[in-house]
Amino acid sequence: MGMELTFNLTQEQRLVLTQQMQLSIKLLQMSNIDLVSYIEKEYMENPVLESQPNVGDGEVKLQDRYDYKEMIKYFESDNYGSQSYGNYDEEEVSPFTFISSKKTxxxxxxxxxxxxxxxxxxxxxxxxxxxxxxxxxxxxxxxxxxxxxxxxxxxxxxxxxxxxQKFEPYGIGARDLNECLIIQLNVKGILNEHLQMIVDEHLGDLAENKYVNIAKKLNITPQKAQEYGDIIKSLEPKPSRGFYTGDEVKFIIPDAEIRKIDGQYFIIMNEGVLPKLSINPLYKQIINEGADKCAQSYVKEKMGSALFLIKSIEQRKNTIYRVLEKILDKQLEYFDKGESYLKPMTLKEIAEELDVHESTVSRAIREKYILTSRGTVKIKDLFTMGIQSNENDEDIAVINIKKTIKQLIDSEDKKKPFSDQVICDELNKLKMNISRRTVAKYREEMGIKSSSKRKRF
Structure with missing residues (x-):
């Protein structure tokens, strides 16, 4: 009986998210306040980490910087760059693990x-x-x-x-409010053509209880329109409600200051709020001596985790700084002259100039603030889409269009308030190429009521 050898090739699809990649993404989108809390937690759980108040560069840190670079080489050569530091033996679990915390x-x-x-x-x-x-x-x-x-x-x-999107709380993972509501209606098993149309096209009417308008469009009775409205109003537009998200924090710590010194702008990162992390020399000594193999293995693991954290914090700072550099370059007139000089700028533009993903820029500015001569500014507010002008094909920032709309409404005769079409015509006279529907959209975004609701008798 003969023996036959055969080879089978199989293709296996695997996704490996390294510890470093996960940590880098997590830290980049944290606000300064959240980052401080995270560092404090890591410090309590990792004995290798030393935390010091932030001091100026000088004689204190030169030797530590040298050791830091050497240790990175040591760990990378020993394949510690690919280790996972989330699994600990029972003896190594920190007592802080058992402290109750809010469930996110x-x-x-x-x-x-x-x-x-x-x-x-x-x-x-x-x-x-x-x-x-x-x-x-x-x-x-x-x-x-x-x-x-x-x-x-x-x-x-x-x-x-x-x-x-099938997880609880229902509505999670939606890209916008419409999808959030549709997901919930789907899960409840009550989504029909009429509910779909109201969510897609008539949320504005629903918010103002204009059931007669909805009834006419859907060819149903006002009573039925109101019944559908009650169903939609019972849904949750913010699925995270009831969970801890960090939103309770009411104060802001800017990540950087943009300051003008001798006619030139400088970006000064706010590093003073973060503790300076380093490696405890005692544990460096354990590795160098190599006496107890068990202790040495434990210290290597903890040191690798500590180095990942230090490197990721530095990478976060560098990414935010690079994004701010591009913003400063594009919005120089805004910092000089004020809000009306804010130019159209998108995440995509900044991402392309930095040669990174648009999502990286989005994370870098999420819940981040800068201190300027005009006060504390949310970085995200500096990103505005542009609308093209008829006259010279230049883009006009949406924030400036909204400002003009508000000025027109503030100056109107309240007995005969301007309709959206009248406002549209006035904007077009100012060479702002904008439709009536867009006027309505911007007006609603600013929380300004329609002309019929602004009228005073």
Missing amino acids: LKDYLHEQVLELNEDEYINCICDYIIENLDSRGYLDISLQDLCRELNISTEMGQKALEII
Whole structure:
């Protein structure tokens, strides 16, 4: 009986998100306040870390910097760059692990991922999407960008997102309010053509209880329109409500200051708020002596984790600084002369100039503030879409169009307030190429009522 050898080639799809990649993304989108809390937690749980008040550069840190670079080389050569530092033996668990803390939305969602009957690959994508949800529970970064970052197909990313959108609380993972409401109606099993149309086209009418308008458009009775309205108003527009998101923090710590000195602008990173992290020399000595192998292995693990944290914090600072450099370059007139000189600027433009993903810029400015001569400014507010002017094809910042709309409404005769069409005509006279529908959209975004509701008798 002969023996036959055969070779079978199989293709296995795997997604590996390194500890460093996860940590880098997590820290980049943190505000300064959240980062301080995270550093404090890591400091309490990792005995290798030393924390000092932030002091000026000078004689104190030169030797530590030299050791730091040498240790990075040491760990990279010993393959510690690929280790995971999330698993500890029972003896190594910090007592701080058992201190009760508020449950976050992301914690709750990650728990649901663990209960999925899916393979590790899909679970990993789901976890990654969860980490990119904003404080409302919405996915405010495009799915295409996430798929490019993970080097996966759009179909695979869509599958993972659809799984998350079935999680509780319902509405999670939506890209906007409309999708959030549709997800909830779907889950309840009551979505029909009329409810779909109201959510897609008539939320403005619904907010103002204009059930007669809705009834006419949908060819139903006002009573039925009101019944549908009651259903939609019972839904949750902010799925994260009830979970801890950090929104309770009412004060702001700017990440940087943009200051003019001798006619030139400088970006000064606010490093004083963060403790300076370094490696405790005692543990360096344990590694150098190499006496107790068990202790040496433990210290190597903790040191690798500490170095990852230090490097990631530095990378976060550098990314924010580079983004601010580009913003300063583009918005020089704004910092010089004020809000009316704010130019159109998008995340995509900054991302292309820095040769990074648009999502990286989005994370770098999320919940970040800068201190300027005009006060504390949210970085995200400096990004505005442009509308083209008829006259010279220059773009006009949306913020300036909104300002003009408000000025027109403030100056109107309240007995005969301007309609959106009249405002549109006035803006076009000022060479602002804008439609009546866009006027209505900007007016609503500013919380200004329609002309019929502004009228005074």
